[in-house]
Amino acid sequence: MIRYAKIKAVAVxxxxxxxxxxxxxxxxxVQLYWQLDCMLLFGEFETTRAPDPYYTRQGFTVPEHGQTHDVGTLLCGVPMRLGAGPGETLFYRWRGRIR
Known part of the structure; x- marks a missing residue:
């Protein structure tokens, strides 16, 4: 079983x-989810927010708005796309060397 987690909200x-x-x-x-053997962490933020390198500074990848990322082929050999909902932008981070 592949474990993954969605980071719902971190607010200050x-x-x-x-x-x-x-x-x-x-x-x-991130530390907690890695301890729970998660391989992938992801979340979304409102697209209306000004582009900010916050998540990239924290080690996450932030694709262009509307882009998806193929996680299925890497995890289980079957194409499966990870993306954000309407008005949201995706951020994600793989554990270890998988990208």
């Missing part, structure tokens, strides 16, 4: 941003 109050709190929360999420 506007007045507390810029202090590394969000990065620490996200880092802990």
């Amino acid at each position: 109050n506007k007045d507390a941003r810029g202090r590394g709190i969000g990065a620490a929360l996200l880092k802990r999420c």
